[in-house]
Amino acid sequence: MAEPAPITKEELTSKLVQELAKKGDEIPEEYLQKDGFPEAIDAPDLWRDNLLIDFSLLSSSTPERAKLRSALSQWGCFQVINHGMETSFLEELIEVSKQFFALPLDEKLKCSAADDVFQGYGSDSVYAGAQTINWNDRLFLTLYPEEKRKLQHWPTKPEKFGGMINEYSNKLATMTEAIYKAMARSLNLEEDCFLKHQGKHGPITGRISLYPRCPCPERVLGLKPHSDGATMTFLLPEKEVEGLQVLKDDLWYTVPVIPGALFVNFGDLGEVMTNGEFKSVIHRVVTNAAKDRISMAAFCTPEDEKEIGPVSELVSIHQPQKYKKFNIHEFRQMFFENYAQGRRTMDALKL
Numbered sequence: 001m002a003e004p005a006p007i008t009k010e011e012l013t014s015k016l017v018q019e020l021a022k023k024g025d026e027i028p029e030e031y032l033q034k035d036g037f038p039e040a041i042d043a044p045d046l047w048r049d050n051l052l053i054d055f056s057l058l059s060s061s062t063p064e065r066a067k068l069r070s071a072l073s074q075w076g077c078f079q080v081i082n083h084g085m086e087t088s089f090l091e092e093l094i095e096v097s098k099q100f101f102a103l104p105l106d107e108k109l110k111c112s113a114a115d116d117v118f119q120g121y122g123s124d125s126v127y128a129g130a131q132t133i134n135w136n137d138r139l140f141l142t143l144y145p146e147e148k149r150k151l152q153h154w155p156t157k158p159e160k161f162g163g164m165i166n167e168y169s170n171k172l173a174t175m176t177e178a179i180y181k182a183m184a185r186s187l188n189l190e191e192d193c194f195l196k197h198q199g200k201h202g203p204i205t206g207r208i209s210l211y212p213r214c215p216c217p218e219r220v221l222g223l224k225p226h227s228d229g230a231t232m233t234f235l236l237p238e239k240e241v242e243g244l245q246v247l248k249d250d251l252w253y254t255v256p257v258i259p260g261a262l263f264v265n266f267g268d269l270g271e272v273m274t275n276g277e278f279k280s281v282i283h284r285v286v287t288n289a290a291k292d293r294i295s296m297a298a299f300c301t302p303e304d305e306k307e308i309g310p311v312s313e314l315v316s317i318h319q320p321q322k323y324k325k326f327n328i329h330e331f332r333q334m335f336f337e338n339y340a341q342g343r344r345t346m347d348a349l350k351l
């Protein structure tokens with residue numbers, strides 16, 4: 001199956017959840033989860049202790065790296081604080097994103113994803129195939145490195161948007177490098193082991209999502225259970241509205257919003273790279289009837305020309321290779337095909 005063909009702006013508009021939500025409380029069948037879905041557990045202490053990483057300690061503290069290792073191998077995610085970005089800056093990023101989604105439709109369509117479904121403003125239903133559709137609209141943008149940005153899809157309004165996103169992306173690129181190093185050291189590997197494998201300037205793609213308030217939250221998901229087609233994802237949530245949940249041992253856990261913290265999760269390419277030492281976490285987003293929710297996800301991937309596969313340092317007689325080797329183009333194709341059929345790409349990557 002090929003990637004989806006471009007669609008017209010009219011088709012795109014007809015699939016926007018924000019427009020649908022304005023029409024009233026009737027929800028089309030294709031958004032409804034037939035059998036509902038299980039509730040999540042609140043375990044706030046876990047997120048304030050075992051799964052909370054102090055970024056400023058990663059380069060100097062062995063215990064902090066051990067905590068990182070344990071979080072990634074057991075859960076595939078953590079929250080990170082003391083990363084050097086002010087809480088007020090992060091809150092403003094969400095605010096500016098809110099302002100984008102609040103613009104008139106015509107203005108937003110200037111960044112439309114109609115001609116390229118993986119860049120710009122649009123909704124998931126465009127390429128969801130015959131499955132239940134996610135209750136969200138989003139703005140997809142290549143954030144890093146700068147020369148890969150497709151600026152025709154970048155909003156010019158609000159005016160602050162471009163500058164703030166630029167600052168944020170550069171900061172994430174620096175953080176990624178430091179986290180890859182700490183991950184390697186936590187596994188007693190050479191510090192540059194994962195960095196060499198990924199390249200220093202692997203693309204970071206942003207996905208800013210709007211989950212409009214939903215009249216039927218018990219039957220509708222903002223984002224269905226999935227794992228990310230990335231090595232690692234940084235997620236900046238809106239401070240007042242929770243929605244993200246992660247799966248561990250068949251139970252769902254609410255991810256609480258910790259002001260100023262970023263949620264970091266491992267994706268499929270990260271699990272492959274570490275030969276399964278670190279897990280690609282399955283997660284989902286629930287909706288709520290009271291408020292819209294905004295989040296900003298940033299997906300880190302390897303440099304395009306890198307071969308993807310488990311690093312040789314984590315393959316041995318005692319630790320057989322668990323995943324195939326492939327390149328990013330093969331991966332994107334597989335990811336899209338599996339996504340459209342509601343399957344996990346991870347399963348197709350196993351040997």
Ligand SMILES: O=C(O)CCC(=O)C(=O)O
Pocket residue numbers: 207209223228235237243244283285294295296297
């Ligand atoms: O909105 C969120 O909290 C999660 C977003 C996400 O999982 C994704 O975009 O892949």
Ligand SMILES: [Fe+2]
Pocket residue numbers: 226227228283
């Ligand atoms: Fe995700």
